[in-house]
Amino acid sequence: MKPFLSPLGVPCQQPPWGYVAGADLVSGKVAWKHKNGTIHDMTPFGLPIKMGVPGIGGPIITAGGVVFMAAAVDDYLRAYDLTSGKELWQARLPAGGQATPMTYLNSEGQQMVVLVAGGHGSIGTTLGDYVVAYKLKR
Known part of the structure; x- marks a missing residue:
């Protein structure tokens, strides 16, 4: 069970292949x-071309309105x-991040975002056994 890819390793249907979206919960419309x-x-x-790619995993949302995915x-x-969907930040992972991030307060009361980067064999992302954490700035 693998995705249907071309010889170049990209999906066979026309891009974009993945989106991130926000919904207005009052109207039910895509914001x-x-x-x-x-x-x-x-x-x-x-090539770092932003085409919208397939994904496996979910987002988390902080109380400050930041979505991590x-x-x-x-x-x-x-x-x-x-609110806007604007990309605020990105960080390169040592392996595929096909997991949902989580957030917690460390022993000093600082908010952290942590993710298990283990990759996913059936979709071909880099395999690994990493746990990465980032401290959020206020």
Whole structure:
């Protein structure tokens, strides 16, 4: 069981292949929708072209309105503004981030975001056994 990919390693249907979106919970309408991810890790060329790529994993949302998500098949953890969907930050992961991030307060009361970056064999992301954590700035 693997995705249907071309000889270049990209999906056979027309892009974009993945989105991140926000919904207005009052109206039920899509408030914003953007392509999520690049083809950086899908082809042998390493091109960081933002095409919107497939993903496995979910987002978390902080009380401050920041969405963290690492589901895309490129090896990045991203932060988005909940209201606009604007990408605020991204960090390269040592392996695929096909997991849902979590947040907690460390022993000094600072908010952390942590993610298990283990990759996913059936979708071809980099395999590993990493736990990465980032401290949020106020």
